[in-house]
Amino acid sequence: MENRVKDMEMKGDRQKKIREKLMFGLFTLCMLAVVIPTLLIIGFIVVKGIGTVNWSFLTEMPSMGMTEGGIFPAIVGTLYLVTGTIVFSLPLGVGAAIYLTEYAKQGRLTRLIRIAVLNLAGVPSVVYGLFGLGLFVFFLGFGSSILAGSLTLACLILPIIITTSEEAIKSVPDSYREASLALGASKWETIARVVLPQAIPGIMTGSVLGIGRAAGETAPILLTVAAFFIPRLPGSIFDQAMALPYHLYIVSTQVPGMPESIKYGTALVLLGVVGVFFAIATVIRLKFKQMNHME
Amino acid sequence: MSDVRNSNAIIEVKDLNLYYGDFQALKNIDTGIEKNRVSALIGPSGCGKSTFLRTLNRMNDLISGVTTKGEVTFEGRQIYDPDLDVVALRRKIGMVFQKPNPFPKSIYENVAYGPKRSGVKNRKDLDQIVEESLKEAALWEEVKDRLHKSALGLSGGQQQRLCIARALAMKPQVLLMDEPTSALDPIATNRIEELITQLKKDYTIVIVTHSMHQAARISDKTSFFLMGELIEQGDTNKIFTTPEDQRTEDYVTGRFG
Numbered sequence: 001m002e003n004r005v006k007d008m009e010m011k012g013d014r015q016k017k018i019r020e021k022l023m024f025g026l027f028t029l030c031m032l033a034v035v036i037p038t039l040l041i042i043g044f045i046v047v048k049g050i051g052t053v054n055w056s057f058l059t060e061m062p063s064m065g066m067t068e069g070g071i072f073p074a075i076v077g078t079l080y081l082v083t084g085t086i087v088f089s090l091p092l093g094v095g096a097a098i099y100l101t102e103y104a105k106q107g108r109l110t111r112l113i114r115i116a117v118l119n120l121a122g123v124p125s126v127v128y129g130l131f132g133l134g135l136f137v138f139f140l141g142f143g144s145s146i147l148a149g150s151l152t153l154a155c156l157i158l159p160i161i162i163t164t165s166e167e168a169i170k171s172v173p174d175s176y177r178e179a180s181l182a183l184g185a186s187k188w189e190t191i192a193r194v195v196l197p198q199a200i201p202g203i204m205t206g207s208v209l210g211i212g213r214a215a216g217e218t219a220p221i222l223l224t225v226a227a228f229f230i231p232r233l234p235g236s237i238f239d240q241a242m243a244l245p246y247h248l249y250i251v252s253t254q255v256p257g258m259p260e261s262i263k264y265g266t267a268l269v270l271l272g273v274v275g276v277f278f279a280i281a282t283v284i285r286l287k288f289k290q291m292n293h294m295e
Numbered sequence: 296m297s298d299v300r301n302s303n304a305i306i307e308v309k310d311l312n313l314y315y316g317d318f319q320a321l322k323n324i325d326t327g328i329e330k331n332r333v334s335a336l337i338g339p340s341g342c343g344k345s346t347f348l349r350t351l352n353r354m355n356d357l358i359s360g361v362t363t364k365g366e367v368t369f370e371g372r373q374i375y376d377p378d379l380d381v382v383a384l385r386r387k388i389g390m391v392f393q394k395p396n397p398f399p400k401s402i403y404e405n406v407a408y409g410p411k412r413s414g415v416k417n418r419k420d421l422d423q424i425v426e427e428s429l430k431e432a433a434l435w436e437e438v439k440d441r442l443h444k445s446a447l448g449l450s451g452g453q454q455q456r457l458c459i460a461r462a463l464a465m466k467p468q469v470l471l472m473d474e475p476t477s478a479l480d481p482i483a484t485n486r487i488e489e490l491i492t493q494l495k496k497d498y499t500i501v502i503v504t505h506s507m508h509q510a511a512r513i514s515d516k517t518s519f520f521l522m523g524e525l526i527e528q529g530d531t532n533k534i535f536t537t538p539e540d541q542r543t544e545d546y547v548t549g550r551f552g
Binding site: 178292 | 409
């Protein structure tokens with residue numbers, strides 16, 4: 001009798017172990033299925049593009065119908081666009097998040113606003129492009145310009161900035177707010193001095209996601225800012241500009257006899273530009289983390 | 296109920312009722328907080344003692360759905376007067392919380408936080424306030440060489456004394472303490488209790504405590520709360536030795552709670 005019980009236990013143990021191994025294997029596979037394609041894409045572009053990317057490719061104007069020379073104006077255009085997008089979307093998004101979490105009375109209205117914001121994140125980017133074309137380019141008369149493009153991209157990434165900022169602000173413990181208010185600080189002082197410094201690392205994470213999106217989008221800028229080819233740099237925010245994603249689209253599909261190296265070189269530079277903005281956001285995040293938790 | 300209100304009262308409470316939505320958390324509270332005394336608020340969990348403490352600096356305003364009725368007078372002013380400047384009130388009535396909650400800033404910045412918000416900008420003045428406050432909170436010797444290091448590196452007891460120093464930096468008249476030692480070990484608790492005894496020379500202290508021993512050791516006045524009512528109040532000695540109400544006696548002798 002006793003023996004049989006032990007036998008069963010042993011069998012159960014073995015089954016359990018097999019199941020453990022199966023699940024572990026399954027999850028490892030899931031992870032690999034995600035990581036490997038990502039690495040492959042990056043690796044592929046790096047390998048194919050690295051030979052093209054040199055100083056002159058980065059700093060020269062395109063020549064010979066873009067089949068030779070560099071992509072300097074497209075890089076500059078994208079830098080302008082991303083910077084403009086951050087300038088418009090970050091203060092607005094963080095402000096809206098502060099309103100929603102700290103000031104608004106939580107209820108049906110705030111729930112409605114949150115649902116609307118989440119839904120906005122799902123709107124296809126070409127629709128934002130059309131919206132930007134209608135509002136900024138024509139109605140407000142900015143024309144096809146960096147300003148119109150930045151504003152359109154800002155609208156596109158606002159939902160991301162708002163949702164992640166909200167999460168970051170909510171994750172600041174209430175005990176800090178109480179401590180500050182109990183010391184006779186006003187609500188705004190509490191937000192500015194205690195809540196925001198704590199929330200900035202989280203806000204930066206959201207911004208990184210947004211920036212990546214803004215830098216890579218093609219459809220919205222196609223309708224609001226991007227030029228096929230301009231042989232000079234934009235002189236003001238009311239100028240049209242070239243931009244990396246759109247340039248990549250053009251060199252890949254619109255120009256016959258385009259050497260492959262230029263396509264992959266452009267793609268690699270686009271990755272690099274996004275990477276630089278990621279790096280800046282990461283440094284800011286770490287700085288604030290250190291400030292908050294210095295020993 | 297004996298009338299404890301007298302000329303020494305710095306805070307007077309008359310017919311105070313407080314509701315969380317429909318639930319009445321405080322019922323007809325009448326009491327006074329005497330100047331330069333330690334007043335202890337005791338009672339079982341959920342009896343309303345912390346809620347009562349938080350009515351004194353209007354911290355309940357932060358909770359939505361709270362309705363407060365009745366009079367709370369501090370220095371002759373109604374603190375529930377809609378025209379009252381809550382920020383100014385909280386500068387005069389400081390608070391220390393149950394869990395030590397220093398800001399994730401340096402020790403110096405923690406203490407200087409309140410004074411800076413009320414407009415002290417001069418570095419020298421701030422230095423002096425920080426040093427005095429830390430000395431008052433019996434923390435100076437332990438932290439004077441690491442003022443610009445993070446407050447989060449301090450032990451729990453040190454953090455709580457830092458929170459006391461932070462409150463003292465505002466030179467409040469009243470210091471509210473919401474179970475300030477419940478998250479601390481016995482040695483740290485002891486230090487805070489000693490500190491409270493010293494502080495009552497200059498401050499009026501109201502302390503919520505779960506520990507009857509603590510109330511007996513450090514307080515001059517004790518109020519016993521039960522289910523939102525103030526059952527009995529008076530000299531601590533009397534409450535613990537010859538209480539008038541049976542429920543008070545049951546509680547202080549440990550028969551429930």
